[in-house]
Structure formats: C-alpha cells, structure tokens
Amino acid sequence: AQSVTQPDIHITVSEGASLELRCNYSYGATPYLFWYVQSPGQGLQLLLKYFSGDTLVQGIKGFEAEFKRSQSSFNLRKPSVHWSDAAEYFCAVGALNFGNEKLTFGTGTRLTIIP
Amino acid sequence: EAGVTQFPSHSVIEKGQTVTLRCDPISGHDNLYWYRRVMGKEIKFLLHFVKESKQDESGMPNNRFLAERTGGTYSTLKVQPAELEDSGVYFCASSQGEQVLFNTEAFFGQGTRLTVV
Numbered sequence: 001a002q003s004v005t006q007p008d009i010h011i012t013v014s015e016g017a018s019l020e021l022r023c024n025y026s027y028g029a030t031p032y033l034f035w036y037v038q039s040p041g042q043g044l045q046l047l048l049k050y051f052s053g054d055t056l057v058q059g060i061k062g063f064e065a066e067f068k069r070s071q072s073s074f075n076l077r078k079p080s081v082h083w084s085d086a087a088e089y090f091c092a093v094g095a096l097n098f099g100n101e102k103l104t105f106g107t108g109t110r111l112t113i114i115p
Numbered sequence: 116e117a118g119v120t121q122f123p124s125h126s127v128i129e130k131g132q133t134v135t136l137r138c139d140p141i142s143g144h145d146n147l148y149w150y151r152r153v154m155g156k157e158i159k160f161l162l163h164f165v166k167e168s169k170q171d172e173s174g175m176p177n178n179r180f181l182a183e184r185t186g187g188t189y190s191t192l193k194v195q196p197a198e199l200e201d202s203g204v205y206f207c208a209s210s211q212g213e214q215v216l217f218n219t220e221a222f223f224g225q226g227t228r229l230t231v232v
Contacts, residue, residue, distance in 0.1 A: 043119065044223035090158060105158040
C-alpha cells in the first residue's frame, strides 16, 4: 500500500526567504504525486502534480517540486515566500486502479511566515 | 462557477447523536469523494461515487457511516450514532470524467469540522 511522509509538522520562515517542504513516498509503481495547500477557511487547492516526464514541475503561486526517484522524494520549493503563503501544505500520492482513483495524503506541514 | 460546497462548516454534537454532512459538488462532476482528517493526522480517503454509484467505499471506517448520492448530484454522509473518535474535518471533492488523476483536477470543499463531545 502507498504511504506519504511529511517529516516536518511545522516550519517557520521569514518573508522573502526560500522554502523547502519535504515529502517522501512509498509506492510500488510509478507514483502520481501531488501537492495541495489549505489556507485558513479554504478548501484544499492543488498546487502542482507530477505524472511523468520532466522531474521538475512548476505549479501555481510560484511553487515548484522536484521528483527524485532514487530518494523517493517530491519536495516542494519556493525561492521567496510571501506572507500569503502561510497555510498548511499536503503532499499526496495517487493510486490508480482504473476507474478507482484515490489520494493518500501525508500528515501536512504548517507554514508560518514571520515579517 | 460555484466550487464544491459543504454544509455545515462546523458541527458540535454529543456522543450517540446523529449528524448528516452534505456536499454539493461542482455541477456536471460525476466523481465525488469523501475524505476525513482526524486531528493532527493525515487526510484519509473514505469513499468515491461515480454519479450515484459507490465506486470504492474501502475507506469507510465502520457501519456507523452511511454515504448516499441520490440522483448523482449532492451527497450526504451520515454518522449514526456518533462516537468521540469520529471528530475531525470531513472533506468532499469532485472531479469530471474518468481517470481523474490523469486528466482533471479534483476540487475540494472547505470541509466540515465535526466535534463529538
């Protein structure tokens, strides 16, 4: 069965600093990987996804993630964070059994931005 | 276009009572999913509807949970009787078409926070 580990429960960074959120996955086949963000009072929003091809994936809001098969990782990065990036971030792996799709999420990383 | 809407946003009930959560997916979306996040833990899959049919209900924790999607539009998730461990945030998501992970995005609602006391 697939699983996702987000080792950092809470991260605090200064506005303008760079950010990297870690994600490790376990999956027996080629993974379908996702990052979602939940801002306060909002639903989960898809930031980016990886299925195949280029291992560096660009997403919305200036985020990117890099798939590293050898490390089973899919870390999320942003070169310069903004106060509006304060939210909770979830990494997920998708299991595809044709017609039967579901996401397995990590426990999330809460991001706090300080001025 | 309206997004996925969930009602209520918060619910506080006593152990043993019944609660019904509702999800209105995006119009035209055949796929509807329920997920749950227990405090501090991961978001876990509960079940997946395709139109009015349950495609996968392998994540439903026990028979106190009943999900319906009559007519293939909105869905309800009933918990009866509620237990303390049912507390958490219940998310609904919808998507269009088949092979959702390949072709389309699953849009999530803001969640219903359920507290059982």
